[in-house]
Amino acid sequence: MEAITIVLNGVPVSGFPGTSILDLARESGVYIPTLCYDENLVSVGACRLCLVEDERNGALLASCVAPISPGMVIKTNSPRVVEHRKKILKLLLASHPDTCLVCDKGNRCHLRKLAAEMGIGLVEYQKIPQPDVIEELNPFIERDLSKCVMCGKCIRADQELVVEGAIDYMNRGTAVRPATLNDVPLEKSECTFCGTCVAVCPTGAIMEKNRTYTGTAMTTVTTVCPYCGCGCTVLLGIKDGKIIYTRPAPTSPVNRGTLCARGSYGLDFVHSPDRLKSPLIKVDGRFKETTWEEALSVVADRFMQIKKADGADALGVFGASKCTNEENYLLQRFTRSVLGTNNIDNGSRLYNAASRVGLGTTLGYTGTTGSLETLERSSVIFVIGADPEISAPAISFAIKRAVKFKGAQLIVIDPRRTPLTQFAALWLRPRPGTDIALLNGLAKLIIDEKRMDEEYVTRMTDNFAAWAKSLSNYTLARVEDLTGIRVKDLQAAARLLAGAEEGSIVYGNGITQQPESAGAVIAIANLAMLTGNAGRRGGIFALERENNAHGACDMGALPDFLPGYQDLSDVQARKRLEERWHCSLSSRPGLTAMEMIQAAEAGVVKGMFIIGENPMVAFPQPSRVKEALSKLEFIVVADMFLTEMAGLASVVLPAASFAEKEGTFTNFAGIIQRVQKALEPVGISLPDSEIIMRLARASGSPMPFSSLQQVREEIERIVPFYHPAAAAHARTGDPDLSDVDDTMPGNRRLYHGLFPRGFGRFVPVEYTPIIDEKTNGHRFTLMVGSSRYRFGADGRSSRSARLKQFSPGDYLEISAVDAGGLGVNGVSRVKVVSAHGELLTYLKINDSLPRGLLYMPLSYSGGVYELFPAVLSAGTKAPALKTCAVRLERITEDGEAK
Amino acid sequence: MEKQNKAPAVNMKQVEKIITGYKGQKWALIPLAQEIQEKIGYIPPEAIPRIAGSLGLFPSQVQGVVSFYSQLYTHPRGRNIVSVCRGTACHVRGGKSILKLVKQHLGVDEGQTTEDMEYTLETVACLGVCALAPNMMINKDTHGNLNPKKISRIFGRNKKE
Ligand code: SF4
Ligand code: SF4
Ligand code: SF4
Ligand code: FES
Ligand code: FES
DSSP: OOOEEEEETTEEEEEOTTOBHHHHHHHTTOOOOOSSOOTTSOOOOOSOTTEEEETTTTEEEETTTOBOOTTOEEESSOHHHHHHHHHHHHHHHHTSOSOGGGOTTGGGOHHHHHHHHTTOOSGGGOOOOOOOBOOOOOSSEEEBGGGOOOOOHHHHIIIIISOOOOEEEESSGGGOEEEEGGGOOGGGSSOOOOOHHHHHOSSTTEEEOOOSSOSOOSEEEEEEOSSBTTOOEEEEEEETTEEEEEEEOTTOTTTTTOOOHHHHHSGGGGGOTTOOOSOEEEETTEEEEOOHHHHHHHHHHHHHHHHHHHOGGGEEEEEOSSSOHHHHHHHHHIIIIIIOOOOEEOTTHHHHHHHHHHHHHHTSSOSOOSOHHHHHTOSEEEEESOOHHHHOHHHHHHHHHHHHHHOOEEEEEOSSOOTTGGGOSEEEOOOTTOHHHHHHHHHHHHHHTTOSOHHHHHHHEEOHHHHHHHTTTOOHHHHHHHHOOOHHHHHHHHHHHHTOSSEEEEEOHHHHTSTTHHHHHHHHHHHHHHTTTTTTSSEEEEOOSBTTHHHHHHTTOSSSEEGGGEETTOHHHHHHHHHHHTSOOOOSOOOOHHHHHHHHHTTSOOEEEEESOOHHHHSSSHHHHHHHHHTOSEEEEEESSOOHHHHHOSEEEEBOOGGGOOEEEEOTTOOEEEEOOOSOOSTTOBOHHHHHHHHHHHTTOOOSOSSHHHHHHHHHHHSGGGSHHHHHHHHHTOOOOTTSOTTSTTOOSOBTTBOTTSSEEOOOOOOOOOOOOOOTTOOEEEEEEOOSSSOTTSTTGGGOHHHHHHSOSOOEEEOHHHHHHHTOOTTOEEEEEESSOEEEEEEEEOTTSOTTEEEEESOSTTOGGGGSOOOBOTTTOOBOOSEEEEEEEEBOTTSOBO | OOOOOOOOOOOHHHHHHHHHTTTTOGGGHHHHHHHHHHHHSSOOGGGHHHHHHHHTOOHHHHHHHHHHOTTOOSSOOOSEEEEEEOSHHHHHTTHHHHHHHHHHHHTOOTTOBOTTSOEEEEEESOOSOGGGOSOEEETTEEEOSOOHHHHHHHHGGGOOO
């Protein structure tokens, strides 16, 4: 492509054909005012404020849409341009109510800023305020469309970025405005309260509601959302030590100007009155406040006593998939070198152990293989057992953009209708738990129809023949029979995926929390390799629930791996660390999270340190977990809140929130992102890193770090893919680690498009039916998953005033047919009974559920896991938490079960 | 006074059938909307999500287009369209009271349709026969030099209080 040269304000500049005058001007540092332009949106040239003049012919051009052409002589500030711009702005202001002085948008109002810039006083246009606030009950967003200047940014953001389609223009002429379908309030529309439109609106027409703190932010801090594994970059507006608003970072490669409701409106937990402000110590069954010195010396003494009396393995540490990489690194170093045990695990055990095992055996590394850009440019996207719109919204946005604007074909495999199914070219609804049969069936079909990527399979993989043979009894007829999916649809899916130029497979907890989770992940990897889509083109995308699940594992907060997935049994690896840490390391693999609890029950583990996790909500059989933990001699909990878990502790250490500390989080795709401190910790709470270092000191083994930077330097030396060069490659999505020491085991990325072991390995997996207790009248299958407005174990989201207000309680979804059959309706209270436990909840009719399937969100303290058995799968040592067999009992007025 | 029209039940089957004919053709929104209006008389709001689903658009987008064209209606219209002029010439000669009278007679406001689906009341900017002001039009017939008596004669049987 030849560059085009134009003269801009007297200076020749050049750019590629297709570049807009505005983009070229911005690149060249020339300012042009804009109103309807946004870097992440398609330009429409609606406001014409960005006018420039072509001096050759006097043409006035909207620079945001006018492409450069050879010979242009552009003036951005000629008297004519200035005059026109002023006129336009005055026109806009003339139809704008002059309530600016009381408008909350205040200094963030772009319209007001432009008026000031051009020297147009607002008083000149004094008018009667015409409040037109739409009655809206939601606690997130309010609209006053009398302030709307019809730039269309909100509509474009809604349709082009988050692809929800909640709003569009309505009416014509002077009555035109952005509206929902049938002009209903947002909470009755498709709106998901992602807040993306609020962030782009240049006026006070769409604004954040119910802000606890108002005013103009003094500083803006760029950091990372602490909820899901997407790791969206957020801008926190800070005033007087409070977060007064949250905005998406427009330039982040992860979220590109978007957020979800949790990121936009759920970060107020930071200012919850429930925050712990000082250390607590239990005296005669009651907590009393104490100093750090006392709290930490008690903890250190008790841990050392237990270690002396019962051995280091009588101690266990559980935590930190929400904490930073530095904190996880320190925690595992403390556990291994000071406590002297490998009994350390983190909360991601419950949902990503299957990926570690499954992808580890096949690809040789442990996570997502590509970046969101790879996903978005895929021509076929295969989503199985995942509802990313709810669990990992930024990933869903990318998928929907690929479908809507880049012509990708979407295959959704889910028994439930999810927000993605309406975008799908193909939606298959397998019976729960039959994914392996389905995946094997598709693989066999692709081989039989000779649609596999022969070249890739030959050059990059091994064990193909043995694996292919293992598929022999996954015939179409049998797979149809097992999964309930028609042959025709199986064929269509296989052909689509195999025919993809670039195909990506996205999976989530529907895969990783089923009983045969590791097997299902292996089957996914097999299918990806067969179609040549593992790493080189397309990829495998494993959703992560918690923000730093990936990082916690990378840092070695695992019982069987040292930092960077170095094997515990590797003498060399241990020796390197022993020399650095001046200690001797145990080679005995530690206990996983659930095993620690079982060991507590058996009296083998006697003391535990739990950081930011709540096993009493997140684990199966919470009441049994509580009993087991109650047997411990000593529990220390570091948390922001006095959770159910903290209530059991002898000592509770107040932890700083994400907004009150420095560090890094690693997102689901392995991108390492900077967390920046925006606020001082509440009370005398401390970042977990500081807590761990002080505890090490109190235990007589101080760690040699005086800053987080030093911790980071040690991490970079020990974990090769945290080396800055590697991290930079991860960020650009270009997996080439040639300049890193690639003889180190456990590199996460594919380098040179190759697998870490040199080849990927096909591994046979067999489908085994779920043995469910459908006897005893447990005739429903209950499926458990995420919810949009509450998150994980709910510690934080239940303390976000707005999230809680909007989505107050737990519920159980049932199809209308099943509800009819039971004689219950949408307001009935029911008792849900499984072979393992029971709970009470309210029913909600969801007509898109197939008969016999129930759905319940996990993130309410309703204890849904009480229904699940505490059985661990052999490979992953994780419990199956996706489905279980239940029956329903109607509760009558007087509370009797019927 | 919120007068909701009791529209005759829409034959959604028929609507569905029309929609199916355009499946997957994003560009066909306007012809599709026109065809529905031609056959059903208007575009029932409940048809909008179906149209959207079939064409691969968002319902809000379809509503945006439908509400943009003044010739596309989302409410059922009466068998007769009454257009009272509110142009300047008519205004100075009492057009406003004429409108008020018509409203009284029909028992509906501007933009509404009588319960029996007989009349839809609209206003227009100027009918182009200012000499006869005040004017109104019923379907294709112009009625000029209006006065209360004439109005009563025209709508006599329909007077509602
Ligand atoms: S909040 Fe999000 S979903 Fe709702 S209208 Fe705005 S952009 Fe659309
Ligand atoms: S509401 Fe805001 S973003 Fe949307 S069109 Fe109006 S001014 Fe633009
Ligand atoms: S998608 Fe995830 S990381 Fe992004 S704002 Fe939502 S919860 Fe936060
Ligand atoms: S910014 Fe270019 S037309 Fe609005
Ligand atoms: S003003 Fe009424 S017809 Fe012209």
